[in-house]
Amino acid sequence: xxxxxxxxxxxxxxxxxxxxxxxxxxxxxxxxxxxxxxxxxxxxxxxxxxxxxxxxxxxxxxxxxxxxxxxxxxxxxxxxxxxxxxxxxxxxxxxxxxxxxxxxxxxxxxxxxxxxxxxxxxxxxxxxxxxxxxxxxxxxxxxxxxxxxxxxxxxxxxxxxxxxxxxxxxxxxxxxxxxxxxxxxxxxxxxxxxxxxxxxxxxxxxxxxxxxxxxxxxxxxxxxxxxxxxxxxxxxxxxxxxxxxxxxxxxxxxxxxxxxxxxxxxxxxx
Amino acid sequence: xxxxxxxxxxxxxxxxxxxxxxxxxxxxxxxxxxxxxxxxxxxxxxxxxxxxxxxxxxxxxxxxxxxxxxxxxxxxxxxxxxxxxxxxxxxxxxxxxxxxxxxxxxxxxxxxxxxxxxxxxxxxxxxxxxxxxxxxxxxxxxxxxxxxxxxxxxxxxxxxxxxxxxxxxxxxxxxxxxxxxxxxxxxxxxxxxxxxxxxxxxxxxxxxxxxxxxxxxxxxxxxxxxxxxxxxxxxxxxxxxxxxxxxxxxx
Numbered sequence: 001x002x003x004x005x006x007x008x009x010x011x012x013x014x015x016x017x018x019x020x021x022x023x024x025x026x027x028x029x030x031x032x033x034x035x036x037x038x039x040x041x042x043x044x045x046x047x048x049x050x051x052x053x054x055x056x057x058x059x060x061x062x063x064x065x066x067x068x069x070x071x072x073x074x075x076x077x078x079x080x081x082x083x084x085x086x087x088x089x090x091x092x093x094x095x096x097x098x099x100x101x102x103x104x105x106x107x108x109x110x111x112x113x114x115x116x117x118x119x120x121x122x123x124x125x126x127x128x129x130x131x132x133x134x135x136x137x138x139x140x141x142x143x144x145x146x147x148x149x150x151x152x153x154x155x156x157x158x159x160x161x162x163x164x165x166x167x168x169x170x171x172x173x174x175x176x177x178x179x180x181x182x183x184x185x186x187x188x189x190x191x192x193x194x195x196x197x198x199x200x201x202x203x204x205x206x207x208x209x210x211x212x213x214x215x216x217x218x219x220x221x222x223x224x225x226x227x228x229x230x231x232x233x234x235x236x237x238x239x240x241x242x243x244x245x246x247x248x249x250x251x252x253x254x255x256x257x258x259x260x261x262x263x264x265x266x267x268x269x270x
Numbered sequence: 271x272x273x274x275x276x277x278x279x280x281x282x283x284x285x286x287x288x289x290x291x292x293x294x295x296x297x298x299x300x301x302x303x304x305x306x307x308x309x310x311x312x313x314x315x316x317x318x319x320x321x322x323x324x325x326x327x328x329x330x331x332x333x334x335x336x337x338x339x340x341x342x343x344x345x346x347x348x349x350x351x352x353x354x355x356x357x358x359x360x361x362x363x364x365x366x367x368x369x370x371x372x373x374x375x376x377x378x379x380x381x382x383x384x385x386x387x388x389x390x391x392x393x394x395x396x397x398x399x400x401x402x403x404x405x406x407x408x409x410x411x412x413x414x415x416x417x418x419x420x421x422x423x424x425x426x427x428x429x430x431x432x433x434x435x436x437x438x439x440x441x442x443x444x445x446x447x448x449x450x451x452x453x454x455x456x457x458x459x460x461x462x463x464x465x466x467x468x469x470x471x472x473x474x475x476x477x478x479x480x481x482x483x484x485x486x487x488x489x490x491x492x493x494x495x496x497x498x499x500x501x502x503x504x505x506x507x508x509x510x511x512x513x514x515x516x517x518x519x520x521x
Binding site for chain 2: 012015016018019138140164209212213215216217218219220221222223225227228229
């Protein structure tokens, strides 16, 4: 079960990246959360056949990740992991939507393929932006920012516990699975039959462990509030950051940046 | 809070499934004492510890910590006063970095960021883990985890330190190091342990639990010299009191 262990460590790395120091890291978390929200809303607001106009939006994740010194390969790997899910969402589109959209030589592309590609592209953009947000802010600070922006505390605390529970669940899962694997001597063991009790045990074990962790939190005065060590306020820098990016997104929403660039290049060449 | 007494009076705890974990437990621990609570598996040690911090509610009996009885109202103050270190450090360390973990308690006390930073630095130095500050807890060795877990509690300036099996799972060197650290603490200390040699070295007083009742309570050396008591409670003399296993000297 190295893969489960590895995946958890990989996810924890995202939180560790957030403890670094860079121009982006130093910004108030609220500015980053707001900008990411505006970004996501803009990206999903395009009609379902839009494809080319989405490409210029990559500027936001790329610039943020590079200013925040996030390792590109790592982020790309994380995003690739969610592409299959997006594909499942969009895979029926080419079957039902057979209206001809573009013809490139002998190749006919239907609206279904375009909308499927658009779903995948949007997923890459929005999930990428969310990953990068956590990578330059930290999950704790994101939740704190959401709370300061008016999200009810019950919701943010639930979100934080859910996030912590992922680690508890996967760690216990990896242990249980390792124990099963070692005793099944490289074969299938008892097969599917052994998975029922295994999952039941897993639930009880993670439950108990989560309770112990909760005890440890209560022992240290936890009252439903998380605090982070970053002290920052929403100043001019943050205002400029949010307004600047929002303006960029608005322009890219109104104008098809890819076509505009194409016209500029072909016009310049002719 | 002048004398940090821990007073337990006729404590009884029955789990939901009917298991009687504590039948009738009473004792008083005074300021600065170092007390071991020992007993066989299932004697009620862990249940007792969970009561000292108010996690479990007693079926009957009373607990007083310092000047307060343990009630829902006094719980926040009592949890600050009683620093609890769990047996499994992995349960205690849940934040992304060691710093965040040690800072968790002080932040909850509402201390300003600068004060929190100072405290974290000071306690990490105290437990010899200053260099681990920015590391993620899951990358630490067992001994390091234990010391950081202690730091997470010390950062809240508790008056009473309660530790469940502090030396379990540690290599001999880490165990020695931890014992040295614990010996230097001026707090009132309450340990549960199966490491009886540690008990002999660190605790002047020992309380023996057996089937949910206090079977004996007295000076550690006296208790470990009572062979009948030890046998009845499924315990044995610490190795350091047993004499040489090869030549038989000291037996």
